[in-house]
Amino acid sequence: MDYRQAGVDLHGAAEAQRRIAERARTTFNPSVLSSIGTFGALFQPDFSSYREPVLVASTDGVGTKIHVAVAAGRHDTVGYDLVSHCINDILVQGATPLFFMDYVAVGRLDPGTVDAVVEGVARACREFGCPLIGGETAEMPGTYAPGDYDLAGFIVGVVERDRVLTGSRVREGDLLLALPSSGLHTNGYSLARKVLLEAMGRDVHSVLPTGETVAEALLAPHRCYLPALGPLLDAGRLRAMAHVTGGGIPGNLPRVLPAGLGACVRREAWTPPELFLLIQREGRIDEEEMFATFNMGVGMILVVAPEELGNVQRNLESRSEGSTLIGSVVAGAGVSFV
């Protein structure tokens, strides 16, 4: 099989094409009809256990986190970020992944870079059981500088219609349970780079007071919450979930609250990891801007009925997943920090 048969149209470098195909193949499951694919990728879903399957689709990029990867010369993490981000975006609606596709656009095709990017995508796809069924690698000199590139991902998942999480079941008094992030995830990179690289005059290889290099700190992989939350979804124990991406908690939590309800979040419930505090201190950024830009250590928020809290916490603890109660749903709108 060449990668075209997995739906990919790679201009140039046959060797890169062969390696990408191999990477993709490691992610396949029996639903991928790879042997008969050509222009498009074929996927035969097994919906036999669904009464009313609803497809949930999302697309995203990793933003300027790519600039850190380019500066550090490390290209095998951004693809992992991309897959994690996309899975989280459909997970919060109750969906689990069916398949993934990627779009990689480069200024000049460097087979090593593209291979590393796709390996990052494939690693996450294997880890989370989401086949990479195709993609496109476009060489666009004039749009991208040599060495520079962009990356977009597309995911399709499925959820039973009456299990779609929409926020409509959220009630006043529901509790907010935070799951820790694993770093900046994929948001706030323009500001983080400005502070850590420009204002502090560091380069990506400098060691931060946290003991990591700037590159290590900023390239920490975006955490995928499917392993932690999949079992809870199956049990129908969650009223809503918010993936804390661009806009932080105030930009994302209200997206899953019905009209007339807001959130009250206790700032002392958790201490943001040192990296966020360092950026805040060195950049002299006020707390409001920090919370509107970064996840501040909270990557996912679960909205849970009070009577379910014990069950949900025990479920998470049984799989060694940490969580912190950070607030509750209140009458009003938006997010108030107290």
Place this chain on the structure above:
Amino acid sequence: MDYRQAGVDLHGAAEAQRRIAERARTTFNPSVLSSIGTFGALFQPDFSSYREPVLVASTDGVGTKIHVAVAAGRHDTVGYDLVSHCINDILVQGATPLFFMDYVAVGRLDPGTVDAVVEGVARACREFGCPLIGGETAEMPGTYAPGDYDLAGFIVGVVERDRVLTGSRVREGDLLLALPSSGLHTNGYSLARKVLLEAMGRDVHSVLPTGETVAEALLAPHRCYLPALGPLLDAGRLRAMAHVTGGGIPGNLPRVLPAGLGACVRREAWTPPELFLLIQREGRIDEEEMFATFNMGVGMILVVAPEELGNVQRNLESRSEGSTLIGSVVAGAGVSFV
């Protein structure tokens, strides 16, 4: 509904966000569960008429055609190209579209440009009955120059499993029926720009001997073959189809021929449109390179059993769709031009 509720995460400009949402909404059909969407877009497919539905997915960009759009300051055509290209890529496997998503990455968010790009996407989505259920607009200063952007599309369609076109049914002696392209579609733009803009010293507003400006000639929309071919697919009258994209006829037709079979194409069967001949003449490009780079006037090739040729031609003629017999399937490999 804001566009986020259609699965879109637009950083910046609330007004642009509102307009994009409006554009997207014009493409919706009852399968789009827009009212309950938040992080991901929800689509409930109606598979009741399928025994074994197979999803066919594809992703693509429009390559350096974007540079012509930027130079001409005309941004409402590339989105149309993108949708057409993606639909054609799944059509050749026998699939019809379910839904579409777009990724637009810009250097600096110019609401007018993004709105025009998305309107092009939405126009094609309306025309071909393929809802635009979500997308991402990413602002990435440092990757894209101000005014520059990139665009990727993602499509999911469906086909009955025993109707998937794979090329396995192609036999020696089958006939090749060409459908005309509407210009360069989305391939060969680096070479076309080099010849028309650099070698000929023209700008995009210069009038060509064909009577059009360079911009008009190069921005001619990529033709979508769904209206012409949908009825033929339903009737099961085609053995295979090849979408003539990057690599031209020799790069794409063999992708749908089984091992041991090649194609014999009669060069005199059609005359490539003047634009191709102009590029060839002015660029002093040999014919082999022209055919390996451009579609040369043939956007889609149907592989038809000899006994079906009359039926297929009558079907196309009844809807005023032109077609030309350009060759046949022969023992061997690859494409020979005679």
